[in-house]
Amino acid sequence: MAVRIGYAPGAYDLFHVGHLNILRQAKSQCDYLVAGVVSDEMCELTKGRRPVISLAERMEIVGNIRFVDEVHAEMTPDKLDSWADIRFTHIFKGDDWRGTPKGAKLESDFAAAGVQVVYFPYTVHTSSTVIRRVLSSLVEPEIRVASSG
Numbered sequence: 001m002a003v004r005i006g007y008a009p010g011a012y013d014l015f016h017v018g019h020l021n022i023l024r025q026a027k028s029q030c031d032y033l034v035a036g037v038v039s040d041e042m043c044e045l046t047k048g049r050r051p052v053i054s055l056a057e058r059m060e061i062v063g064n065i066r067f068v069d070e071v072h073a074e075m076t077p078d079k080l081d082s083w084a085d086i087r088f089t090h091i092f093k094g095d096d097w098r099g100t101p102k103g104a105k106l107e108s109d110f111a112a113a114g115v116q117v118v119y120f121p122y123t124v125h126t127s128s129t130v131i132r133r134v135l136s137s138l139v140e141p142e143i144r145v146a147s148s149g
Contacts, residue, residue: 006030007088009074011038012058013051018094018122020065025120026092027067034086035062036074046077080109088115095119 008026012019012035027033037059044050051058055073063071074082079091091110097103098119107117 002089003032004030004090005086005088006033006090006092007036007072007079007082007086008033008092009036009038009079009082011043011047011051012062013043013053015053015058015061019062022092022094022120023062023065023067026090026118029092029118030090032069033067034070034072034088035065035068036072036079036082037062038074042074042077079106080113083110083113083115090116090118092118092120094122096122 006026006029008022010019010022023033023035037055038046040050040055053061059071059073062068072082072086076082082088083091091106093103093106097106103117103119110117
């Protein structure tokens, strides 16, 4: 039986239970799991903002999750570049990608390479965006109070 190599790319900024869920589910579907941690520059390019936590620190955090066998720094926006380096057989994404132009491109690109795209349920109640918004709402009032005093 062929070894199933999984790839779970993400920013993994402000690491939370949604990230843990994806990595846990991904590991259950493969023999060897590589977590692709998107570089600071690629986060800025694709999401319009830099991550709060640096690439080196995000790689350290993700690399110490017991489900992860290897960490890969994702330096280009094209997932096929990472596939060329790793040769994974499965790629894992949150189901917020399903039915989107990004998801369709992912499926099309990887169908040609023989890679299976697997979607996992998105953890709706928590995300880095929500955490960032909450932190911002807590910090901004303090800044306004400090600057008015």
